[in-house]
Amino acid sequence: MGKLTEEQRTRLTEFLLGSGLTFKPLRDEMLDHVSCDLEVRMDKGLSFEQAWSSTIAEIPDNHFQQIQKETMETIDKRFSLSTPFSYLALGLLFVSTTLKIMHFPGAGELLLLSFAGIAISLLTGSLTGIKLNKEKKGGMRVMAVVVGVLFMMAGYGFKILHLPGADQLIAFSVVVLIGALLANTLYVYRNASGEGNLLTYLHEKYTPGIERFFLILLYPLAAYKVISLTGDPAGFAGNLVLLVILFGGGLQFFALCWRIMEKDLTKRNPVSFAALIIIFLSFNIIFLGPLVAFQIRIVLIMVFSAAAAVLAYYMESEPKRVTSLIFALVFPVIFFVWGLIRLQLIHVSAGAVFFNLPVLVLLGGGILLCRKHGPMRTYVIISFGSYLFEYIYS
């Protein structure tokens, strides 16, 4: 049987993407299905172009979008319990930040409630996922990540309430997360197919929602940061929400990379494995905060920024976008200069080159130019969140 060439397959992938098939598992199936269809027609004597025209002509308008919609509705019903809690958490994060801006009481309490919402959403989603997918492996690894996240939130909750033990909770969380991330990376590296991996399977279902969650939070925060700079620069009340985005974004980044490594054998190699370990070690240690020397944290942020940029670009599917290359080059440079400033190796005025309103607008808008649900978009979300965090130092 005649086989499609790499170029023909790429054309088909682009057609499917252009038809609105953003859910990768379904797109992969469609790619295989339509490829089979094309190959059978080519075996009957048609050229690729003839086979392409006749196959595409048989597909009604918006057919793939409709399939995706129906498929997502089917899948979403399984995880409906976690959805209301996610939206509740999102709403509470907004209200809490608003109260903080207005200097009204109750902002801290609402922030804690939103953490509780995220925790319940995570727990219901993962426990339901484990229960419904007993044939898949990795329930313990899923729970290890969830426990790590819960302890991290508990730690920051303690910080908000000024309770003792916050640093210990965060340290415990970081240890659990490093262990869980290491175990998952090893599992992905050693196993040929990702189908049986519960963690990446569940993550795939949630990915669009998680990304939406970050973007809904990020853009208002960016606007709020700019507005707050016109008044009292120290009055920005969104740093904790930014931390939620950065932390969640980091975990999202690792899961996206695992999924690509599972599905694309060429991306699963010792270099990507090592890069992932360096990235999640540097990422998690940063969250230890004052438990780690300031200079070390700064260096780790610089390492994370550079290594994650390289890995995100490497993981991107072909054809790679020019915007991705620009981001992969620009963000590490920004954080390298920023790091040198914070380490007092260069003068603070050098930061003005990168930390200014036009750059902020370009970077913020650029997020939307990255491929949806890809590691590069998540990398840019994390970097943009960090950029906002540090924007005050301009």
Place this chain on the structure above:
Amino acid sequence: MSSGEFIRGTIKTIILKLLAQNRHMYGYEITQRVAELSGDGIKLTYGALYPILYKLESEGMLITVTEIVDNRARKYYSLTPEGKKLAKVKVSELQRFTEMLRIILADQTKPKVSLKLWGN
């Protein structure tokens, strides 16, 4: 024949039946097998097939294994033990239904003889 409206309610059973007879199948294979068995009378579209496959998978009736074939991911579906039970139930239900339908349609083809014709 405009079979679409008849097929819609039976695709799930057709898929379950095919998977019960085969160790595992992938999407394109299912559509080809259905076309072959029905003498090209039933053509499953992507839209008819995949949402049902995902639904059955999400209900724990199917398990999937992805293999790389010709440099692309191919997802094979097979029945879980619950799926096998469901396949038996659904096939049996559909057989009963088609039998009832056959009787009803056969009955309608008989000439209607009623005493009402004579005013009783």
